[in-house]
Amino acid sequence: MTTSAVPRLAPLPVLEWDENTRAVFRGHLKSADRYLSAAPDAPAMPGILGILAHHTELAGAWLAYNGLLIERPSVDPRDRELVILRVAWRSGSEYEWHQHVRIARGLGLTEEQVEAVRYGPQAPxxxxxxxxxxxxxxxxxxxxxxDDHTWAQLELHFDNRQLIELLFVAGSYLCLAMVLNSVALQPDPDREERS
Structure with missing residues (x-):
C-alpha cells in the first residue's frame, strides 16, 4: 500500500475553520471540543476531519451517517472492523487501514487477525x-x-437489519477509501502502524 508522497488536498487547519464548520463538527462528534479547543495539550485533528472541513454541508451529512454505523451499530463492532479493514486493504487506502487497525485492536482483534485480513477469507x-x-x-x-451462497451463509448469523448495515459499511468505506486515495491523505503521524 502506498500513498502519494504529496497530498493533493491538505486537511483544512482548525484555525481556518469558520464558526459554521465548528458547529457542524460539534453537533456530530463527541470529541470535537477536544480538537477545537486550541489548548496546548489538545490532540491533533485527524486528517480525515480536516478533509471533510473543506465541505461543511457534506461533512455534516457524512458524520451523521457514519456516526450511525460506528456509534450505534446493530452488528458486533469487531465484525464491522473486519469488513472495513478488508475494504481498506483491497482498495489500497493507507489512511483508512491505519485508522481502523488501531480501532480493531482496541476492540480486541489480535495482531494475527489483523495480518490475516490482508490474505482474505482463504486465511485459515x-x-x-x-x-x-x-x-x-x-x-x-x-x-x-x-452471491447466493455467501448471502445464505451470512443469513445464518445476521438478521435483515444487520445484513443491510454490513452492506452499507462495505460500500461506505469503499467510498471513503476512494476519496482518501484521491486526495492522497497521509496517515496521521501519531497513529501510523508499522507494516
Whole structure:
C-alpha cells in the first residue's frame, strides 16, 4: 500500500475553520471540543476531519451517517472492523487501514487477525462467520453484489437489519477509501502502524 508522497488536498487547519464548520463538527462528534479547543495539550485533528472541513454541508451529512454505523451499530463492532479493514486493504487506502487497525485492536482483534485480513477469507484462522464477512467484502469489491451462497451463509448469523448495515459499511468505506486515495491523505503521524 502506498500513498502519494504529496497530498493533493491538505486537511483544512482548525484555525481556518469558520464558526459554521465548528458547529457542524460539534453537533456530530463527541470529541470535537477536544480538537477545537486550541489548548496546548489538545490532540491533533485527524486528517480525515480536516478533509471533510473543506465541505461543511457534506461533512455534516457524512458524520451523521457514519456516526450511525460506528456509534450505534446493530452488528458486533469487531465484525464491522473486519469488513472495513478488508475494504481498506483491497482498495489500497493507507489512511483508512491505519485508522481502523488501531480501532480493531482496541476492540480486541489480535495482531494475527489483523495480518490475516490482508490474505482474505482463504486465511485459515477465520471462523465461518468471519470468513463469510470477508467473502462478502471481496464480492462487493469485485462484482458489486453478494452471491447466493455467501448471502445464505451470512443469513445464518445476521438478521435483515444487520445484513443491510454490513452492506452499507462495505460500500461506505469503499467510498471513503476512494476519496482518501484521491486526495492522497497521509496517515496521521501519531497513529501510523508499522507494516
Amino acid at each position: 484462522r477465520w471462523s465461518p462467520v468471519q470468513r463469510s464477512l470477508l467473502t462478502m467484502a471481496d464480492q462487493l469489491l469485485d462484482r458489486h453484489r453478494v
